[in-house]
Amino acid sequence: MIITTKTYQEINRKIKSKDAIVVTAEEMIKIVEENGSKVAAEEIDVVTTGTFGPMCSSGAFLNFGHSDPPIKFEHLWLNEVHAYHGNAAVDCYIGVTRMADKRPFEYGGGNVIEELVAGKPIRLRGISNTTDCYPLGEIDTYFTIDDLNQSILCNPRNAYQRYVCAVNSTDRTLYTYMGKLLPNFGNAHYAGSGCLNPLTNDPDYETIGIGTRIFLGGGIGYVMGEGTQHNPKNRFGTLFLKGDLKQMRSEYLKGVNYEQYGTSMFCGVGIPIPILNEGLAKKTAIKDKDIITDIVDYGTPRRDRPTIRKTNYEELKSGLIEINGKKIKCSSLSSLYHARQIAKELKEWIEDGKFFLNPPAETLPIETDFKPMKQVSELKFVKDLKRGAVICYEDCDIDIVAEKIVQKNTNHIVITDRDQYLKGIVTSFDVTKAVAKKKTILKDIITKRVITTTDNEPADVAARKMRKHEISALPVIDDKNKVVGIITSEELM
Amino acid sequence: MTIINITIPLGLIQQIEDYSRIVNDILKHDVSLNILKFSTSSGGINILLDLPEEKIKEITESLKSNDVQINRKGRISYDQEKCLFCGACISLCPTEALRYKDDDSIEFSEGDCIGCLLCVDACPTNAIMED
Ligand code: SF4
Ligand code: SF4
Numbered sequence: 096m097i098i099t100t101k102t103y104q105e106i107n108r109k110i111k112s113k114d115a116i117v118v119t120a121e122e123m124i125k126i127v128e129e130n131g132s133k134v135a136a137e138e139i140d141v142v143t144t145g146t147f148g149p150m151c152s153s154g155a156f157l158n159f160g161h162s163d164p165p166i167k168f169e170h171l172w173l174n175e176v177h178a179y180h181g182n183a184a185v186d187c188y189i190g191v192t193r194m195a196d197k198r199p200f201e202y203g204g205g206n207v208i209e210e211l212v213a214g215k216p217i218r219l220r221g222i223s224n225t226t227d228c229y230p231l232g233e234i235d236t237y238f239t240i241d242d243l244n245q246s247i248l249c250n251p252r253n254a255y256q257r258y259v260c261a262v263n264s265t266d267r268t269l270y271t272y273m274g275k276l277l278p279n280f281g282n283a284h285y286a287g288s289g290c291l292n293p294l295t296n297d298p299d300y301e302t303i304g305i306g307t308r309i310f311l312g313g314g315i316g317y318v319m320g321e322g323t324q325h326n327p328k329n330r331f332g333t334l335f336l337k338g339d340l341k342q343m344r345s346e347y348l349k350g351v352n353y354e355q356y357g358t359s360m361f362c363g364v365g366i367p368i369p370i371l372n373e374g375l376a377k378k379t380a381i382k383d384k385d386i387i388t389d390i391v392d393y394g395t396p397r398r399d400r401p402t403i404r405k406t407n408y409e410e411l412k413s414g415l416i417e418i419n420g421k422k423i424k425c426s427s428l429s430s431l432y433h434a435r436q437i438a439k440e441l442k443e444w445i446e447d448g449k450f451f452l453n454p455p456a457e458t459l460p461i462e463t464d465f466k467p468m469k470q471v472s473e474l475k476f477v478k479d480l481k482r483g484a485v486i487c488y489e490d491c492d493i494d495i496v497a498e499k500i501v502q503k504n505t506n507h508i509v510i511t512d513r514d515q516y517l518k519g520i521v522t523s524f525d526v527t528k529a530v531a532k533k534k535t536i537l538k539d540i541i542t543k544r545v546i547t548t549t550d551n552e553p554a555d556v557a558a559r560k561m562r563k564h565e566i567s568a569l570p571v572i573d574d575k576n577k578v579v580g581i582i583t584s585e586e587l588m
Numbered sequence: 589m590t591i592i593n594i595t596i597p598l599g600l601i602q603q604i605e606d607y608s609r610i611v612n613d614i615l616k617h618d619v620s621l622n623i624l625k626f627s628t629s630s631g632g633i634n635i636l637l638d639l640p641e642e643k644i645k646e647i648t649e650s651l652k653s654n655d656v657q658i659n660r661k662g663r664i665s666y667d668q669e670k671c672l673f674c675g676a677c678i679s680l681c682p683t684e685a686l687r688y689k690d691d692d693s694i695e696f697s698e699g700d701c702i703g704c705l706l707c708v709d710a711c712p713t714n715a716i717m718e719d
Binding site: 147148149266268270274275277278279282283284349351352353354359361414423424425426427428429430431432433435528539543 | 604608615622624625672673674675676677678679680681688691692693694706709710712713
């Protein structure tokens, strides 16, 4: 049974008289270790948390006020980033992963929000279908945050309870939302601040819920409820957050761009946990080594990526993790330094009597499931579409290859050794060129570095490979590099 | 593995044969090589290769004999003002040139940098730039 030792009112009374004892989640570990959770629950009033990382599900609602004559936007752009307009006349939502039409992968909604908060002028360009009540067809103007009626940061999914650690088993560099992942398990990336993470310190959602007042982007914000994809059963809880951009600081809202992935925004979030009972004292003393997560292979381009093994935040923060007996460098995508600063700043606000705690109107759900997308068309795999490869052995003559091309009416001949192991590929164009240049040795015209696929690769992934490498066929191989077919752009059409 | 930075100068490859000659010259050393980065510049095509230590000499020789330029070192600059101390570059750095300090902020030590340029496109704020 949990005995309530303190109430919100008691804590707030202490905050008001500047007597509240506030510590960060990192400091709490030592306090509980040295004094036990019972004493800690009596002595500590509030534990502060913090996180500062890329939060792709972020954005802001802005209201511009009416122009003269009035306009009802159909489309609008802020610094050339397309904002969403689907409600009323002069409201919009600017999302951080939306990229500038002409500068994609370079500048996006996150940069717009950062600049807006920094007080810089933002260009607003909009077009309208025009109506009798909203006759203006086009607008091109500049505004700053002071010119807006409301500017509300509204993030449907922030502050993941924990996140996975990403690695890459393939033989090429991957550019993902988990950063740049080197081939053959060359490095590892994780996210989140571990023992400082807000939801990690209140894992049963006893104090965080609808209406909880928080630190958001350097100002004050509120929890609106569970975030999208909230997945409490797996300890992947998320939060839906809002706050007034006019109170925020651009140092805690930073537009970023990840190579070949796109734009996002770093967002600073800090949540105070009132120590109402001994249970919360224990939970806020959670250590990095007790926060378990998965090392996941991002080399598999599927929803359910294979888990390599379990790890914990202590190992992740050590900078090295072991995979297949090899130590690889591991670093974070989110800033531990700034997470700590946020927890400290929130602590100071409370100590200075400037920030009070409130009970949530409702706590977060603990039973929600995170379902996958319903897809009505069946997912097609390479094995469903492939056909038999036309094969020649590596030691045969170009003549034979040419003959096969004609005979089988194909453009691609897969070259193998006698045991069907892949050795290369030759196209009808290669053969034509060889004939023109009077070459007869097959070895001279084989493409040896072949891009391949496997039976269980989704057809769309194979199609992306072809587009990326500007080729029109992929040999299908098994896990031993034996050829089991071919798939060409014709099958994928 | 050791990383080398090469440039195929503009105009070196006129025909597909030139290309096959260079590539086959490398392949005859029987190595698997990772191409870590591929970019074009006004000088030609820049490639960052990850090669087995013991083959470095032979391969650089054969590249040189084909007029491929071996760049000793790339150069980067690090702008702490722009740095978020996120760490997205740290795991990529093969030396300790980019590293965490005790307070988990980040520092760049030019002396330890081998100029492999792996970190440059990993930085989400352009705090690291190729010079
Ligand atoms: S270029 Fe970047 S990754 Fe390479 S050694 Fe220098 S700092 Fe490290
Ligand atoms: S990736 Fe860029 S912003 Fe992040 S720590 Fe490295 S230099 Fe700083």
